[in-house]
Amino acid sequence: MKDEQGRVRSWTLEPSKARYTPPPGAVDAHCHVFGPAAAFPFSAKAKYQPQDAGPEALFALRDHLGLARNVIVQASCHGTDNGATLNGIAKSARRARGVAVVDPAISDAELDRLHQGGIRGVRFNFLKRLVDDAPKEKFLDVARRIRRLGWHVVVYFEADIIDEMRPFLAAIPVPIVIDHMGRPDVAQGPDGPDMRAFRSLLDSRGDLWTKVTCPDRLDANGPPYEDFVAAVRPLVEDYPDRVLWGTDWPHPNMESNIPNDGALVDVIPRIAPTPELQRKLLVDNPMRLYWPEEC
Numbered sequence: 660m661k662d663e664q665g666r667v668r669s670w671t672l673e674p675s676k677a678r679y680t681p682p683p684g685a686v687d688a689h690c691h692v693f694g695p696a697a698a699f700p701f702s703a704k705a706k707y708q709p710q711d712a713g714p715e716a717l718f719a720l721r722d723h724l725g726l727a728r729n730v731i732v733q734a735s736c737h738g739t740d741n742g743a744t745l746n747g748i749a750k751s752a753r754r755a756r757g758v759a760v761v762d763p764a765i766s767d768a769e770l771d772r773l774h775q776g777g778i779r780g781v782r783f784n785f786l787k788r789l790v791d792d793a794p795k796e797k798f799l800d801v802a803r804r805i806r807r808l809g810w811h812v813v814v815y816f817e818a819d820i821i822d823e824m825r826p827f828l829a830a831i832p833v834p835i836v837i838d839h840m841g842r843p844d845v846a847q848g849p850d851g852p853d854m855r856a857f858r859s860l861l862d863s864r865g866d867l868w869t870k871v872t873c874p875d876r877l878d879a880n881g882p883p884y885e886d887f888v889a890a891v892r893p894l895v896e897d898y899p900d901r902v903l904w905g906t907d908w909p910h911p912n913m914e915s916n917i918p919n920d921g922a923l924v925d926v927i928p929r930i931a932p933t934p935e936l937q938r939k940l941l942v943d944n945p946m947r948l949y950w951p952e953e954c
């Protein structure tokens with residue numbers, strides 16, 4: 660939905676309450692903030708112009724859904740200026756941490772400042788519709804430089820380039836988290852070529868994690884996301900210590916198919932069918948990556 664300035668709202672103002680109650684301490688490990696633009700303008704290279712979705716709205720949703728913490732991932736519309744993400748973390752009363760997007764020429768002092776502000780990882784985005792370039796050699800240099808901080812990298816790519824990504828991912832010297840499972844075609848099922856290729860990536864190194872997120876993006880049939888559940892549940896069962904979950908709120912670019920965040924929470928017990936799997940997915944795993952000092 661567009662406002663008079665052409666800025667898009669990609670999230671519902673009336674998410675339902677979920678039937679599922681997350682365990683205490685559950686983390687939304689993939690969400691974003693947009694602006695507010697008056698304080699944190701969008702990048703000149705932004706590929707979409709969203710309405711403001713600031714930290715207050717994010718934390719209201721967190722509470723509405725029965726979640727306890729957030730990991731705010733720098734959205735592409737903010738480029739390499741992490742001000743909006745840092746503002747969200749600063750306003751969270753220590754209940755949020757973040758993942759930054761950085762200019763590869765960033766100084767060590769600036770990386771330290773991001774760490775002080777609650778950043779614990781750097782995102783490398785390979786989606787051509789979101790970013791102009793993805794310089795692998797420079798990204799590898801960044802990955803080497805963040806090692807001393809104990810950070811990881813978050814990588815976003817689509818299934819069609821998974822083979823091209825393999826040597827790059829193998830060269831990264833810190834843990835890796837793959838956004839949205841590298842966007843498999845879930846209609847192929849759990850044993851389809853996309854999921855098989857993704858499993859072989861997970862098997863290639865023990866410190867490669869993934870986010871079992873975005874049924875709304877990956878399942879063309881929409882709610883109740885049967886194809887997503889069928890394809891993803893075996894992944895959660897087979898890699899229970901390396902999966903993260905998140906809402907993806909405010910769902911960048913989903914304006915024609917806005918998901919109901921309560922319905923997204925109700926997918927959790929279907930992909931993680933036991934209390935133990937749910938606790939790992941929602942609490943233990945994200946805490947290990949983002950709040951290790953509390954583990």
Ligand SMILES: O=C(O)c1cc(C(=O)O)oc(=O)c1
Pocket residue numbers: 733734735736789838876907911912
């Ligand atoms: O698929 C997307 O459009 C998308 C965009 C962004 C972003 O703009 O940062 O982040 C996501 O996690 C997903």
